[in-house]
Amino acid sequence: xxxxxxxxxxxxxxxxxxxxxxxxxxxxxxxxxxxxxxxxxxxxxxxxxxxxxxxxxxxxxxxxxxxxxxxxxxxxxxxxxxxxxxxxxxxxxxxxxxxxxxxxxxxxxxxxxxxxxxxxxxxxxxxxxxxxxxxxxxxxxxxxxxxxxxxxxxxxxxxxxxxxxxxxxxxxxxxxxxxxxxxxxxxxxxxxxxxxxxxxxxxxxxxxxxxxxxxxxxxxxxxxxxxxxxxxxxxxxxxxxxxxxxxxxxxxxxxxxxxxxxxxxxxxxxxxxxxxxxxxxxxxxxxxxxxxxxxxxxxxxxxxxxxxxxxxxxxxxxxxxxxxxxxxxxxxxxxxxxxxxxxxxxxxxxxxxxxxxxxxxxxxxxxxxxxxxxxxxxxxxxxxxxxxxxxxxxxxxxxxxxxxxxxxxxxxxxxxxxxxxxxxxxxxxxxxxxxxxxxxxxxxxxxxxxxxxxxxxxxxxxxxxxxxxxxxxxxxxxxxxxxxxxxxxxxxxxxxxxxxxxxxxxxxxxxxxxxxxxxxxxxxxxxxxxxxxxxxxxxxxxxxxxxxxxxxxxxxxxxxxxxxxxxxxxxxxxxxxxxxxxxxxxxxxxxxxxxxxxxxxxxxxxxxxxxxxxxxxxxxxxxxxxxxxxxxxxxxxxxxxxxxxxxxxxxxxxxxxxxxxxxxxxxxxxxxxxxxxxxxxxxxxxxxxxxxxxxxxxxxxxxxxxxxxxxxxxxxxxxxxxxxxxxxxxxxxxxxxxxxxxxxxxxxxxxxxxxxxxxxxxxxxxxxxxxxxxxxxxxxxxxxxxxxxxxxxxxxxxxxxxxxxxxxxxxxxxxxxxxxxxxxxxxxxxxxxxxxxxxxxxxxxxxxxxxxxxxxxxxxxxxxxxxxxxxxxxxxxxxxxxxxxxx
Ligand SMILES: Nc1nc2c(ncn2[C@@H]2O[C@H](COP(=O)(O)OP(=O)(O)OP(=O)(O)O)[C@@H](O)[C@H]2O)c(=O)[nH]1
Numbered sequence: 001x002x003x004x005x006x007x008x009x010x011x012x013x014x015x016x017x018x019x020x021x022x023x024x025x026x027x028x029x030x031x032x033x034x035x036x037x038x039x040x041x042x043x044x045x046x047x048x049x050x051x052x053x054x055x056x057x058x059x060x061x062x063x064x065x066x067x068x069x070x071x072x073x074x075x076x077x078x079x080x081x082x083x084x085x086x087x088x089x090x091x092x093x094x095x096x097x098x099x100x101x102x103x104x105x106x107x108x109x110x111x112x113x114x115x116x117x118x119x120x121x122x123x124x125x126x127x128x129x130x131x132x133x134x135x136x137x138x139x140x141x142x143x144x145x146x147x148x149x150x151x152x153x154x155x156x157x158x159x160x161x162x163x164x165x166x167x168x169x170x171x172x173x174x175x176x177x178x179x180x181x182x183x184x185x186x187x188x189x190x191x192x193x194x195x196x197x198x199x200x201x202x203x204x205x206x207x208x209x210x211x212x213x214x215x216x217x218x219x220x221x222x223x224x225x226x227x228x229x230x231x232x233x234x235x236x237x238x239x240x241x242x243x244x245x246x247x248x249x250x251x252x253x254x255x256x257x258x259x260x261x262x263x264x265x266x267x268x269x270x271x272x273x274x275x276x277x278x279x280x281x282x283x284x285x286x287x288x289x290x291x292x293x294x295x296x297x298x299x300x301x302x303x304x305x306x307x308x309x310x311x312x313x314x315x316x317x318x319x320x321x322x323x324x325x326x327x328x329x330x331x332x333x334x335x336x337x338x339x340x341x342x343x344x345x346x347x348x349x350x351x352x353x354x355x356x357x358x359x360x361x362x363x364x365x366x367x368x369x370x371x372x373x374x375x376x377x378x379x380x381x382x383x384x385x386x387x388x389x390x391x392x393x394x395x396x397x398x399x400x401x402x403x404x405x406x407x408x409x410x411x412x413x414x415x416x417x418x419x420x421x422x423x424x425x426x427x428x429x430x431x432x433x434x435x436x437x438x439x440x441x442x443x444x445x446x447x448x449x450x451x452x453x454x455x456x457x458x459x460x461x462x463x464x465x466x467x468x469x470x471x472x473x474x475x476x477x478x479x480x481x482x483x484x485x486x487x488x489x490x491x492x493x494x495x496x497x498x499x500x501x502x503x504x505x506x507x508x509x510x511x512x513x514x515x516x517x518x519x520x521x522x523x524x525x526x527x528x529x530x531x532x533x534x535x536x537x538x539x540x541x542x543x544x545x546x547x548x549x550x551x552x553x554x555x556x557x558x559x560x561x562x563x564x565x566x567x568x569x570x571x572x573x574x575x576x577x578x579x580x581x582x583x584x585x586x587x588x589x590x591x592x593x594x595x596x597x598x599x600x601x602x603x604x605x606x607x608x609x610x611x612x613x614x615x616x617x618x619x620x621x622x623x624x625x626x627x628x629x630x631x632x633x634x635x636x637x638x639x640x641x642x643x644x645x646x647x648x649x650x651x652x653x654x655x656x657x658x659x660x661x662x663x664x665x666x667x668x669x670x671x672x673x674x675x676x677x678x679x680x681x682x683x684x685x686x687x688x689x690x691x692x693x694x695x696x697x698x699x700x701x702x703x704x705x706x707x708x709x710x711x712x713x714x715x716x717x718x719x720x721x722x723x724x725x726x727x728x729x730x731x732x733x734x735x736x737x738x739x740x741x742x743x744x745x746x747x748x749x750x751x752x753x754x755x756x757x758x759x760x761x762x763x764x765x766x767x768x769x770x771x772x773x774x775x776x777x778x779x780x781x782x783x784x785x786x787x788x789x790x791x792x793x794x795x796x797x798x799x800x801x802x803x804x805x806x807x808x809x810x811x812x813x814x815x816x817x818x819x820x821x822x823x824x825x826x827x828x829x830x831x832x833x834x835x836x837x838x839x840x841x842x843x844x845x846x847x848x849x850x851x852x853x854x855x856x857x858x859x860x861x862x863x864x865x866x867x868x869x870x871x872x873x874x875x876x877x878x879x880x881x882x883x884x885x886x887x
Contacts, residue, residue: 004038005038006033014119014123302318305363312340319355332354388438389460390461391462391463393440393463400495408430412430427439427442427580428441432542438620442567442568461490461549463493468529474721526544554620556620562594562638578624582621583619589615591603592640594625594647595646599636600629600644607623684713686715688717691729693745697768698721702717713779719738724751734754734760741763787882792818797869798811802866810859810860812859813855813856818854826875826877
């Protein structure tokens with residue numbers, strides 16, 4: 001066996017070289033290095049030492065077996081084999097080709113070696129395991145390092161991406177700012193250009209003006225010079241000896257400045273300077289030329305009358321400014337108009353006031369107004385004579401108005417011609433010892449109201465009839481109110497004094513409570529006790545009227561073209577349109593051409609209250625007129641006109657205006673159309689006229705209906721009373737745009753016709769509750785709907801991200817309700833609204849969503865707003881239409 005090195009042996013044994021070195025040293029075998037060779041003897045020695053150290057002595061060691069191997073030899077081996085019932089011997093030939101003797105380890109040595117091998121194997125396995133573990137640890141560490149590196153890289157990438165995003169956002173923002181600045185600059189430039197252009201045009205204008213003024217100055221100078229030359233020539237020709245005096249005067253004039261001989265200052269010539277040097281006979285340049293035009297020291301404030309419609313250009317002309325200035329003002333008011341666009345009166349007045357001028361409503365003159373003015377201007381007021389008073393009778397129902405008028409007419413109207421029959425023509429006049437008195441023969445408030453509603457005032461004195469047994473009643477109060485409103489003096493006729501229960505004092509007392517104080521109580525009102533039944537006190541009443549008229553000094557011009565009022569009118573089958581007129585001024589003659597509201601015509605026939613043809617009717621005298629083109633309306637003014645064409649035109653114009661007025665009134669009086677008033681007036685006014693069967697119902701209805709009023713609507717019962725709905729009621733309703741409520745009462749025929757014609761709103765009821773309910777419902781309907789806001793959700797802004805693609809995105813948490821993409825929003829900071837608008841985007845994770853509910857996170861982009869900050873709140877709301885109610 002050849003020698004092996006310590007290291008090789010250690011490798012075979014499966015231990016370290018160091019360990020083997022130690023063992024060799026312990027066995028007394030010298031070995032200095034791993035590479036030193038170890039002989040077989042040393043190996044045996046070492047083995048023995050190791051055995052000794054492991055407690056095995058040499059005796060137990062069996063001698064070594066020798067194995068001899070022959071190169072080639074033959075042997076026969078006899079082998080006996082036995083089987084069931086068989087016993088056999090078999091020869092086996094064995095051939096050995098070479099023989100070599102080798103000494104192998106003994107069994108114990110083998111066991112030892114095996115054991116050592118096993119130990120070495122175990123140590124090797126342990127080592128292997130250790131190495132594997134170490135390897136694994138190393139791999140793990142490397143992986144960890146790798147993953148750490150990867151994580152680091154990712155973070156770095158994220159950081160970079162974030163930085164990139166921020167950079168882009170910043171750039172976008174800067175770009176935006178730059179664009180805005182650019183736009184602003186452009187705007188400023190444009191404005192500057194405009195200013196410059198304006199200044200240039202002003203300069204041009206001024207230069208032009210100056211050139212013009214200079215030209216005018218030169219021409220004036222020239223003219224003055226020429227005139228002076230001419231004068232001088234004339235003077236030298238006519239007065240050759242008095243040049244000194246002329247010179248002196250001229251000097252004087254020069255010293256006085258440039259005043260004209262009438263003391264006026266010469267235009268364009270500055271005081272103290274004379275443009276023309278007479279001596280030198282040449283023009284002298286003024287040292288300080290004063291122009292004819294000077295800027296006004298203070299702004300000129302104009303007062304402009306504005307008609308119902310005016311175009312922008314016309315308004316500009318009125319104000320002597322450019323139409324563009326008016327357009328500018330209107331633009332500021334939010335109106336885009338063109339130069340030829342008509343503006344309504346209110347807008348035009350606003351514009352005028354905005355421009356610092358004073359606006360007045362233009363009183364539109366109708367053709368009739370012009371004709372009237374012409375007629376009035378021809379009247380010489382100095383020739384005015386005393387005229388009879390015109391009296392109207394008023395009072396509560398059944399207090400005796402008709403009876404009193406009938407009594408006076410029957411007893412006092414004088415029938416001058418035999419066979420004449422007193423006719424009811426709506427008015428009559430009586431001749432008393434103290435003078436003539438004209439009565440409007442339609443008692444009650446109807447005629448009076450109708451006439452007043454048309455702006456006509458014909459009554460001079462009101463007779464208030466109060467039944468002595470009934471005293472002051474609702475219509476008595478109304479009569480007082482009417483008379484007071486019209487400024488007409490009252491005379492109280494305390495009627496029915498013939499009755500047992502007549503109580504004149506109570507009447508006086510009750511009337512005094514309404515500021516109608518009798519003369520004998522220190523007041524100013526004459527109280528006359530009368531009986532329409534017996535005629536008692538009627539003369540005293542007529543005397544009182546005459547006295548009152550005298551006090552009033554009623555006068556009118558008699559000798560002029562007539563004008564007056566239509567008191568009554570009708571269509572007669574045989575005679576055509578019939579109108580009772582009352583002349584207010586002048587004298588109405590047969591054959592006159594009259595204009596009467598929308599009717600006109602030549603008077604074919606003039607008739608008095610007795611049915612007699614008359615030639616003329618003077619001031620305060622009623623007469624029936626035939627010959628008109630149609631039936632005029634009671635209350636229409638009439639006027640004598642010279643020209644038929646003018647009369648026709650004026651009538652036509654009146655007809656058109658009436659139609660418009662009727663239409664407006666119709667619109668206004670309709671419950672359903674009252675809606676239009678809402679926008680114009682702060683509060684909706686609903687007027688009602690209530691008529692009922694009994695006083696109790698009247699009171700109950702009035703109270704309940706008026707209590708419907710609230711902040712938005714005012715329900716006024718403008719008139720209420722017991723009894724059917726009369727024509728007077730209907731007229732009052734029309735005049736006041738009132739809705740008529742009939743409770744257990746109906747409208748009479750005349751009222752029905754008027755209501756139909758005027759398209760008034762009439763409602764009948766028989767249950768109070770229903771009446772109130774209906775009015776309430778109607779008014780509620782009129783009130784319409786209103787828009788209310790309801791907050792549907794709130795989102796708290798937690799974080800804000802900026803992205804070049806989506807702009808500013810607020811990372812939010814919906815704290816309550818729901819945030820909807822399509823609903824309007826507000827941004828609140830410290831509970832103060834800082835922005836109002838809508839959402840640009842609503843996202844959940846990366847998806848666009850329609851809505852996000854409470855407790856959910858979302859990303860919100862606010863349209864056109866980038867200043868959302870963490871801590872802000874985004875409030876989402878909706879607008880809902882709600883029916884306005886009276887409650
Ligand atoms: N005893 C008495 N009765 C009178 C007097 N005047 C009128 N009457 C009666 O009172 C009632 C009503 O009279 P009218 O003249 O119709 O009363 P009115 O005020 O015109 O009534 P309306 O037309 O309904 O508004 C009639 O029956 C008359 O006869 C009077 O002086 N004495």
